Amino acid sequence: MTLPNPLDDTNTHRYIPNASADITEMLATIGVDSVERLFDTIPNDVKLDRLLDIPGPWSEIESRRWFRELAAKNKSAADHLSFLGAGAYLHYQPACIDQLLTRAEWLTSYTPYQPEVSQGTLQSIFEYQTHQCLLTGLDVANASLYDGSTALCEAVLLAQRVAKNRRKVVVAKSVHPQYVETLRTYVQNLGIEIVQVGWTNDGRVDTAALREACTSDVFAVAVQSPNFLGVLEDYDAVVDVATGAGAVKIAVVCEATSLGIVTPPGAHGFDICVGEGQAWGIPTQFGGPYVGFMVVKDDLKRHMPGRLVGETVDVDGRRAYVLTLATREQHIRRAKATSNICTNEALIALAANMYLSLLGKHGLRDVGVQCLQKAAYLRKRLSAIAAVTLPFSGPVYNEVVVRTPYPAKEILMDLEHEKILGGIPLSDFFLGHDNDFLVAVTELHTKEQLDRYAAALSAAVARERR
Amino acid sequence: MTTILEPGDVTTAAKSSSREGLLFEHSKQGRCGYQLPALDVPEDAEALPPSLMRGVIEDELEVSEVGVIRHFTRLSKLNVSIDEGMYPLGSCTMKHNPRLNEEMARVPGFALSHPLQADHQVQGNLELLWHLEQTLREILGMPAVTLQPVAGAHGELTGVLLIHKALSRGGNARKYILIPDSAHGTNPASAAFAGYEIKELKSNARGNVDVDTLAAAVTDDVAALMITVPNTLGVFESDIRKFADILHAKGAYLYCDGANLNSFVGVARPGDMGIDVIHSNLHKTFSTPHGGGGPGAGPVGVSAGLVPYLPTPRVERRADGTFYLEHHYPDSIGRMRAFNGNFGVLVRALTYMRSLGPTGLRRIAQLAVLNANYIRARLRGVYHLPYDAPTLHEVVFNDKKQQEHHVATLDIAKRLMDYGFHPPTIYFPLIVAGALMIEPTESEPKEELDAFCDAMIAIAREAEERPELVRTAPHTTPVRRLDEARAARQPVLRWRKGR
Amino acid sequence: MTPEDSRYAKSHEYVHLDGDVATIGITDYAQKELGDVVFVELPQPGTQLEADNEMGSIESVKAVSELFAPVTGEVTEVNDLLRDKPELVNTDPYGDGWMIKVRIADQSEYDDLMDATEYEEYIQIESH
Numbered sequence A: 001m002t003l004p005n006p007l008d009d010t011n012t013h014r015y016i017p018n019a020s021a022d023i024t025e026m027l028a029t030i031g032v033d034s035v036e037r038l039f040d041t042i043p044n045d046v047k048l049d050r051l052l053d054i055p056g057p058w059s060e061i062e063s064r065r066w067f068r069e070l071a072a073k074n075k076s077a078a079d080h081l082s083f084l085g086a087g088a089y090l091h092y093q094p095a096c097i098d099q100l101l102t103r104a105e106w107l108t109s110y111t112p113y114q115p116e117v118s119q120g121t122l123q124s125i126f127e128y129q130t131h132q133c134l135l136t137g138l139d140v141a142n143a144s145l146y147d148g149s150t151a152l153c154e155a156v157l158l159a160q161r162v163a164k165n166r167r168k169v170v171v172a173k174s175v176h177p178q179y180v181e182t183l184r185t186y187v188q189n190l191g192i193e194i195v196q197v198g199w200t201n202d203g204r205v206d207t208a209a210l211r212e213a214c215t216s217d218v219f220a221v222a223v224q225s226p227n228f229l230g231v232l233e234d235y236d237a238v239v240d241v242a243t244g245a246g247a248v249k250i251a252v253v254c255e256a257t258s259l260g261i262v263t264p265p266g267a268h269g270f271d272i273c274v275g276e277g278q279a280w281g282i283p284t285q286f287g288g289p290y291v292g293f294m295v296v297k298d299d300l301k302r303h304m305p306g307r308l309v310g311e312t313v314d315v316d317g318r319r320a321y322v323l324t325l326a327t328r329e330q331h332i333r334r335a336k337a338t339s340n341i342c343t344n345e346a347l348i349a350l351a352a353n354m355y356l357s358l359l360g361k362h363g364l365r366d367v368g369v370q371c372l373q374k375a376a377y378l379r380k381r382l383s384a385i386a387a388v389t390l391p392f393s394g395p396v397y398n399e400v401v402v403r404t405p406y407p408a409k410e411i412l413m414d415l416e417h418e419k420i421l422g423g424i425p426l427s428d429f430f431l432g433h434d435n436d437f438l439v440a441v442t443e444l445h446t447k448e449q450l451d452r453y454a455a456a457l458s459a460a461v462a463r464e465r466r
Numbered sequence B: 001m002t003t004i005l006e007p008g009d010v011t012t013a014a015k016s017s018s019r020e021g022l023l024f025e026h027s028k029q030g031r032c033g034y035q036l037p038a039l040d041v042p043e044d045a046e047a048l049p050p051s052l053m054r055g056v057i058e059d060e061l062e063v064s065e066v067g068v069i070r071h072f073t074r075l076s077k078l079n080v081s082i083d084e085g086m087y088p089l090g091s092c093t094m095k096h097n098p099r100l101n102e103e104m105a106r107v108p109g110f111a112l113s114h115p116l117q118a119d120h121q122v123q124g125n126l127e128l129l130w131h132l133e134q135t136l137r138e139i140l141g142m143p144a145v146t147l148q149p150v151a152g153a154h155g156e157l158t159g160v161l162l163i164h165k166a167l168s169r170g171g172n173a174r175k176y177i178l179i180p181d182s183a184h185g186t187n188p189a190s191a192a193f194a195g196y197e198i199k200e201l202k203s204n205a206r207g208n209v210d211v212d213t214l215a216a217a218v219t220d221d222v223a224a225l226m227i228t229v230p231n232t233l234g235v236f237e238s239d240i241r242k243f244a245d246i247l248h249a250k251g252a253y254l255y256c257d258g259a260n261l262n263s264f265v266g267v268a269r270p271g272d273m274g275i276d277v278i279h280s281n282l283h284k285t286f287s288t289p290h291g292g293g294g295p296g297a298g299p300v301g302v303s304a305g306l307v308p309y310l311p312t313p314r315v316e317r318r319a320d321g322t323f324y325l326e327h328h329y330p331d332s333i334g335r336m337r338a339f340n341g342n343f344g345v346l347v348r349a350l351t352y353m354r355s356l357g358p359t360g361l362r363r364i365a366q367l368a369v370l371n372a373n374y375i376r377a378r379l380r381g382v383y384h385l386p387y388d389a390p391t392l393h394e395v396v397f398n399d400k401k402q403q404e405h406h407v408a409t410l411d412i413a414k415r416l417m418d419y420g421f422h423p424p425t426i427y428f429p430l431i432v433a434g435a436l437m438i439e440p441t442e443s444e445p446k447e448e449l450d451a452f453c454d455a456m457i458a459i460a461r462e463a464e465e466r467p468e469l470v471r472t473a474p475h476t477t478p479v480r481r482l483d484e485a486r487a488a489r490q491p492v493l494r495w496r497k498g499r
Numbered sequence C: 001m002t003p004e005d006s007r008y009a010k011s012h013e014y015v016h017l018d019g020d021v022a023t024i025g026i027t028d029y030a031q032k033e034l035g036d037v038v039f040v041e042l043p044q045p046g047t048q049l050e051a052d053n054e055m056g057s058i059e060s061v062k063a064v065s066e067l068f069a070p071v072t073g074e075v076t077e078v079n080d081l082l083r084d085k086p087e088l089v090n091t092d093p094y095g096d097g098w099m100i101k102v103r104i105a106d107q108s109e110y111d112d113l114m115d116a117t118e119y120e121e122y123i124q125i126e127s128h
Helices: A020-030 A060-072 A095-101 A119-136 A148-162 A177-187 A207-213 A235-244 A256-260 A298-303 A330-336 A346-383 A408-417 A447-465 B065-076 B099-105 B123-140 B152-169 B186-193 B211-217 B240-249 B258-263 B304-309 B343-379 B409-418 B446-465 B467-471 B484-489 C028-034 C107-112 C116-126
Strands: A168-172 A193-197 A218-224 A248-253 A272-276 A292-296 A308-313 A319-324 A399-403 A436-440 B144-146 B176-180 B197-201 B222-228 B253-257 B277-279 B300-302 B314-317 B323-326 B395-398 B435-438 C013-018 C021-026 C037-041 C054-060 C064-068 C073-078 C100-104
Touching: A020 B343, A020 B446, A060 B099, A060 B123, A060 B343, A095 A346, A095 B065, A119 A256, A119 A292, A119 A308, A119 A319, A119 A346, A119 B065, A148 A168, A148 A177, A148 A218, A148 A248, A148 A272, A148 A292, A148 A298, A168 A177, A168 A207, A177 A193, A193 A207, A207 A235, A218 A235, A235 A248, A248 A256, A256 A346, A292 A298, A308 B484, A319 B484, A330 B186, A330 B197, A330 C064, A346 A399, A346 A436, A346 A447, A346 B065, A408 A436, A408 A447, B099 B343, B123 B144, B123 B300, B123 B314, B123 B323, B123 B343, B144 B304, B152 B186, B152 B222, B152 B253, B152 B258, B152 B277, B152 B300, B152 B304, B176 B186, B186 B197, B186 B222, B197 B211, B211 B240, B222 B240, B240 B253, B253 B258, B258 B277, B258 B343, B300 B304, B343 B395, B343 B446, B409 B435, B409 B446, B409 B467, B446 B467, B484 C037, C021 C028, C100 C107
Parallel strands: A168 A193, A168 A218, A218 A248, A248 A272, B176 B197, B176 B222, B222 B253, B253 B277
Antiparallel strands: A272 A292, A308 A319, A399 A436, B144 B300, B277 B300, B314 B323, B395 B435, C013 C021, C021 C100, C037 C054, C054 C064, C073 C100
């Protein structure tokens, strides 16, 4: 096979401006006779003597056709009524956000290492940090982490750095199971032991078991609220036990809109709040990109992983913003850094910032009220169906475990035939829950849709019974 | 032709434009930026126990939609971006971000799919991931790829955990990872996070790792060498195959930081170099937008021996052509993140790979390397080149000549802003004092490269003739040099009412 | 420049001895190398220090460095001024920028440190 000649203008590409006239001049300036000569340092025995065996190059027309065909093979909230949650929620996203995000200055800039030409990004992160503090009731937020699961990992590692010689972390079993799996991966070589504590009949953490688990070598306790079962934890009870053990208290929030209506972790004495910001209007998009957040008490700020933006002044005394406390980070501290994180989720944090700004003081509460009330309505409708129970009695926000006498996967398949994505089977996460599934409601659902869901579930249960 | 900007020539637009305050300072009671439909279900006063209910968040915003749009539009104008012009941050591969990629990621069937849907409901997504894996396998020349890591450093952590797990299976995870002194800071940080201690390898006079130095360093307790190819000076490690042989003979692994893949994509393949693990930053080589610092994606390719340890779940294809997520790999290191990686970023990257195809990807490397060498040729003699070995996609100068006039790299970087360019990466790699690391990428036309070189040459002249002008730069940006010590001594990290 | 009445560690801490109480800080050379100091992390009073072991850290805008105990002993006092004014380490390293006072256990450790002349020679070599 002969490889294409860079000087052959039938070989140019719309994304690569320079063509034969440029290349010829540039080669002359450099003083070599071909582009290939520039690659002489790559030994011939590792050079590819053929073109890659991959499709393309495609025009936009061909790409659109192929990708849209793929997307059409999905069943999604685009063409189904969805009640899926479990850490990824479908909420309202104001129209202007995506329009603003695609502005070149947001989309195509990079980490604001040069503050004089990055004040937009820096100031927006400072505002984002402010929102995070207000929402969680804690003091210092960072610029973003990858997602909720890795934010939990970073929180546990932070806690361990502070509480030097202890080696156990207690994590409630009702913390998102994939978050716990991720944590297991992160700490597998670090000598940290994860102790799990179950729940009682109300779906809340078993505080007696928690007390027992909180031995003197426990450095942190992590609970999630609303937890994976949808139940709101008794924060004070957890804080009480963890404080007694001298452990760092970590609250995990997977459904970020709950912070608009539920008392925040900071008000209950948690040291760290981490979570997933996807619910602030970020598309579910099969799991990412999302945005992890971390907010801590003031005395932990110099242990914080990731980037922080602070306020200062320039030489003319004008207020300005800059990356600060950067010496904790990998590009300076290398092996001793607080985290290895570099690229984070700035653009998604910006989207969340815009969402929080638009919704604001009243909107964040209104969204919370609507989620809460619509879920309460659906719970009432579902519990009126014979053979349907809601097994956990604790208080909930917008998500609930539903139980029927039949395998959840069969019931959900039945709902799918009605163009309803009816829930997420709990058996994917916990043994002994074959008949349980999680149902999430948001402000997007109408009463008519909730009624339709109740009717469809009722019919599905009836069909199973036959 | 080069010209020197006079202070009076400087555009005053940026300075005089009114500075945008914090949105929190624009908040006014009664203003509103949203509307929800009226609540259409009967309200249950007991839906939440009062003890769990918070009041309205007092200091949260009350602003209109107009206010929000103006604010974020005005703020955006304080940033420079790749759409405006060359953004030659070395090691970051700031290339053109095609908007088709954005459009494809927003197709509702992708954007509104949920990460925990049953496999049969998301066949389109799984097929896409499978195709991306196949394409990356071919590009990297590696037998398997995981798409789960969501950033380069996340990929590094994944890769080192894989090595640790594989060695543990052999009974001894070993103690050290070798890392050259020219490496990215994420390398030692990731290796430490995965449970290893770091031993630093000194670069030789060419900026490369020496075969003999490596051979002496690879003792029985060394798990791997983490190396960047080409390295952070842009110099290819011509002995890479020998490195692999030395490591493999001792049962150790060769990890490649793929940050610089843009320089050889389609020209050579890591798998053919004896590399065992490589992460690829899709936001670099494959053009997913940097977004002011993410999101990214950092898929990892591995050699055959490491396949059993890859993160779960993995995408697989059945004989009937359908796809599924396989969770059951008993030797897996586990999950690196909840859900399925940064899917939206993966859609963009595959769109890009399809747009370029085999000829386009090869041309990327060729033109990126040509562009960097053109800058090198034009600026050589004007700026000092501390390592003279031939380079690929980037070139590292320093401030040695300008230091004679007490002008430092930081000053040169700041002055470039006055000429309309984002500065290169500075003071990195650490082996070059006062480094100016320039990576133009293939996206820059010759005119833009010339304008950049003209600016650099003008600044060098200014350093000789009017050093004070350079030392006090920038002069035209929305703000000038900042007091970083003040920000770090008494950190103000959030707005507070009435402060 | 370098005070004659103190002794110096290779990691650039100075020790000024008054009876059995050592006042410890970092040298003028060290503060210049670090640049603008923004934060100093020091051990609590009562902490037992071992010579050559890490006792805290010092952070400038550009770097973090470990602080090493030049002598063995118990921390008796910590300079609280540094919490709000870490820049004192830059402006007055041998005076108000001192860091901790330690009741030393072994006078010979102090004697083994470099004197001012030896330290000046040492930094001459190190800075090349």
